[in-house]
Every structure is written in structure tokens, then in C-alpha cells.
Amino acid sequence: MDPTPLSEVFDELAVVGKAFGSARRLELIDLLTQGERTVDALSRQTGMGVSTTSAHLQILKLSNLVRTRREGTRIHYRLAGEDVAALYAAMRQVALANSPDVEKALAAHLGMGEVEEVSHPELLRRLQAGDVLLVDVRPAEEYAAGHIPGAVSIPFGSLQEALGGWPPGEEIITYCRGAYCVMASDAVRLLTDRGRTARRLKDGLLEWRLAGHPVERTPV
């Protein structure tokens, strides 16, 4: 009784840990932080086969990190709770803080250094003042599922054409899913290349939401 027979507890806990131990599953979780998704949508957005996607989702479901909702023939997956999103964000934070490789990989794909970041408090002030254009570059469905109040939805693909209609003087702030999302940085580069003043929000909607800041949902 003294040599702790609680290996079962650690076994159960390891099930949850394992769920976070695959790049593919992390990619799925990353997408799911933005709102629920069908298997098909996840499969297309990540580029993995449907069988593979389903298998990974089963593992996430078995570890109770996601839940499902059936709608006709398709099944929508969503994170089991905001605490799961928070855990994912915390893991990214720890990885970023402690392992230089993660930082390097991020910098390489995000082009850090070239792109300036705006802090949460500063964005709040600027929105209050109303002298800034806040652009949500994620796909339209993700914008609908939840966005920063005051942001306009311009998916990355249609950014260039939308550019024409704006007054050239106004500063632009972009954001996307989270700290690992490239689109916001790419957008800033595209905009500054065309002579605009643009920066990106620090992190993305996930961290904004977890920080307790307001999020707006477009009613269906």
C-alpha cells in the first residue's frame, strides 16, 4: 500500500497527454479552437485523408477533449470546453518559453522581426478611438463563429482586391487564429509592400478570447 498503487491514475492521465502528442492532432485542436467543424472540413483544411482525420478525432474523443454533434449526415466536432483551449494555449506558451527550437520554427514561418505586433490593451484603446481598421483575415465561417467587435471580415485571399476601397492613410491591424497562424503576418507584409501602415495583433483570437476580452458572434 505504501509504494503508491496509483499507476492507474497516471495511465488515465497519460491518455489525455497522448492526445496532445501528435502534430496532426495538435493541428486539429488548433482549428477547433476557432469553432466546431465537420470531419470533412477538417480533412480538407489539414490535407490529411478522411480516414486518418477520423481516426485522430476518435482518439481526441476517447480522451474526452472533444465532443460531437450530429446534423444530418455530417458530424460536427468541437472542443469539450474552454479549458481545453486554455490548456492548448498554455502548452504553446510553455513550449515557446522553454524550447528554442519552437521559437526558431515559429520565427521562420511567421517572419517575426519584420512584422510589428500590437498588444491587447493598445488594440482596445485604438478601437475606442476609432482611428484604426481592424481586419480579420480568417475564413468567413470562422469570423461568423466569433470575432473581435469592430473587426471587418476580409479573408486573406480577398485582401488584395478589398485594398482599393480603403483610405490610404488609416492604419491597419490584422489578426487570425492564434500565435501560430501565419495569415495575419502574411497580410501585414502584403499591406506594407503596397505602402500601407499595418501591424498584427499579438497572438490571435484564441488568446484574445482566453484573456476574457469581448467576442462577437454573427447570428445565423
Place this chain on the structure above:
Amino acid sequence: MDPTPLSEVFDELAVVGKAFGSARRLELIDLLTQGERTVDALSRQTGMGVSTTSAHLQILKLSNLVRTRREGTRIHYRLAGEDVAALYAAMRQVALANSPDVEKALAAHLGMGEVEEVSHPELLRRLQAGDVLLVDVRPAEEYAAGHIPGAVSIPFGSLQEALGGWPPGEEIITYCRGAYCVMASDAVRLLTDRGRTARRLKDGLLEWRLAGHPVERTPV
């Protein structure tokens, strides 16, 4: 460029995730939340072979979750930072909240239901009032590495003999490492069986420390 080439980032992140994906490694992390330990000590306390222990520690080291310090012929391992301990605690929290199996496994080994828990604020009040005996049932070295101010160190093994010297009226509150630690609950049962009034602290020292409450270190 559009189909997100950031798989490398997820690969790096998965390295951290994998580290949490093994019951053995979680057991090591659990011990390390209480302070640094040598390979040998970890091997003995967990019951795994030294080679196995070392292998797991290498994986933790590679994922930058632990750091090492050499002292003569032995090497001390410690968590890379308090954020790692926080991540571990957060994972336990999510597992407990979302998966019934974890809750069941915990209840089975902890004897939940029979043992009453004391909240952090209540303990603080009672310590202030001074009408309670706070007992740290962990091994003496863990007590030395950090304990709640006002607690006395009585390792679980020597609890029974220590019992004699106390006034029978005073209420006793026990604690050990964390939410998964059985010793505090076992101690409460041992004490109540002998007619004492005893409860355990909710969770353990890890959660107490993460909550920002004071921790005292016995000077060497």
C-alpha cells in the same frame, strides 16, 4: 503558400506534447514538482529501472521541460520552470473535469467521499487562529524543499508513533504533494480511526504553491 506550411511548428510542439503522453513520465514530473531529484532517487521512488528512468528523463530534457545540475557523480533533475508545473496541474484539471474515468480512478485510490477536504482560504484562517495542527506527511526532504509555513513534518511512516504526543482535542489537517497524492487521505483515515478529528487539504502543496500562497524553505 496558402495550405499552411507550418507543420514544422506543430512537430516541435508535439515533442512537448509527447513528453506528457506517458504514465511513467507523468509520474516523474509529479515527483519533480516537489523539488529536484537525482536519477537514482527517481528510480527508487517510482520503481522503474535506472536505464528506463534515465531514458525518460532524456526525453523530458529533449523537450526542454526539465534541466539538470551535476553534483559530484550524481545529476539532479528539476523542472525547467514553474510554468511546467502549472501546465501539469492544468492538464490534471482538464482531465478531471472532462473525463469520468480519471475521476473514477482517483476516487478509487483516494477514497474520496470518506475524507473531508479543507479549502485554501479556510486553512489560511485556521492557521491565523492557531487552533489547528497542520501536518506535512511527505518525506522529510520534500518538506525541506518547500512546505506551508506553520506545518510540521511527519512523514506518513512515522505518523502513528508521533500521534501519542499530541493533545487529543486539536483538529488535524494533512497534506501531501498534490491532488493525486494518496498519503494525505490515508493519513486522515489513520487518524480518524484512532478517534482524532482530521481532514485533508484540498489538492496539495503543488496547487497551494501555484495559487500564490506562501511556501517556506528549510535553509540548508
Place this chain on the structure above:
DNA sequence: CAAATCCTCCAAAGATCGTTGGAATATCCG
């Protein structure tokens, strides 16, 4: 330098995980 101690590295066997295509299942629609 030699012996002792503690730890890491190595190689091999066994276990587990990941991916794949195709079959099976569930639901909706006509």
C-alpha cells in the same frame, strides 16, 4: 592510477501508434 559510484548510451525485442484503402454504417432525399 585503480576502484567505486552514478549515470548515459547502445542494441535488440516487444509493444504501440499512424496511415491507407476499402468495406460497413448511418442519414437524408427522391
Place this chain on the structure above:
DNA sequence: CGGATATTCCAACGATCTTTGGAGGATTTG
């Protein structure tokens, strides 16, 4: 009911992870 669509289940192969004993390194002590 039959066809269409979306998803899960299955089997199997290759890849990766875990464990183990023993060899190899580093450090201290005599």
C-alpha cells in the same frame, strides 16, 4: 426502397516508442 453523402470501422503494413541488460563515460576517493 434505392442512391447519394458523410463518417466510422477494419486489417495490415511500416514507423515509432518502451524496456532491458550490459558496455562505456564522468567524477570522486583511496
